[in-house]
Amino acid sequence: MIRIEGLRKTFRSRGRTVTAVDNVDLTVRDGEVFGVVGRSGAGKSTLLRCVNLLERPDTGTITVDGVELSALREDKLRTARQRIGMVHQHFALLSSRTAAGNVAFALEVMGVPRGERATRVRELLDLVGLADRANSYPAQLSGGQKQRVGIARALAGRPRVLLSDEATSALDPETTAATLALLRELNQRLGLTILLITHEMDVVKRLCDSVAIMRDGRIVESGPVPELIARPDSELARDLFPLGPVPELPDTTILDVTLTGTADESFVATLSRRYDLDVRIIGGAVETLAGTRAGRLRVALPGAAEQHEGPLRHLRDAGLPVEVVR
């Protein structure tokens, strides 16, 4: 649905050249929710703004729904952009217009005839569960309600793709959860492909099918979430399930074991029985993601790592990525 190839974007700032996006390739499949995560300054916003050509890339191509946007002239691009909705962190609503007025404005700009607008506005506000606040002004709405108006407006052009720029980072945890549930519902009901950027791991846990981790303008890890966390040394697994500092335990081997959907969750009992080992759990973060159990457990085995070739082989053979951390 979205194909980004060889994307590079630099900025000139105070006589210096900053490479915000550095040779990025990315494919977002039809109907998936794809999250780009990374620290502040990693290049996430620039990447997102290049997808609808709000920023013109220096090099590279952007193809959305079969149309190479990067090859279009400005007039054609304006039309193509209508099929790509965008949701902003700070909502970007017109304060002088009601919720209905904000959505109607988007329809007006798109050239939807006046006679059709009122019905479409009602449909769109209904879709985001805000039909009863149509006549409220942004100042009379909560953050979550404002974001719903932003989402309704983003859907005005019946887009196949929604871009979300930190849509929930200005919201409290409860409102965040409700907004993420709405985005998931729209993804499923409308078959909407969503490309979002976030620095919140909760967004990844609740919403994303696939993820790319960005650092210094580059993508360092990318793929479907279950596949990524099943890889040994997965940065995503570490970010999703942080285990904190490794404790000092003399004469002990400490292992970080990643649990993925298919892996044997009862490995602690299996190791204890089969190798007559006193296996202790000293840390853990395990949750249900997309209906399957996933997480990491930190366990301590008595003695040095060289003594534990058998247990380590057992874990790897059982499909459990394991890292000897001490």
Ligand SMILES: Nc1ncnc2c1ncn2[C@@H]1O[C@H](COP(=O)(O)OP(=O)(O)OP(=O)(O)O)[C@@H](O)[C@H]1O
């Ligand atoms: N218009 C601009 N002019 C100059 N430099 C810019 C511009 N936009 C972004 N940059 C620089 O490009 C780099 C990437 O910025 P970008 O905003 O894309 O990162 P980000 O991962 O979205 O971070 P944040 O979450 O803080 O917005 C940063 O070094 C930033 O200072």
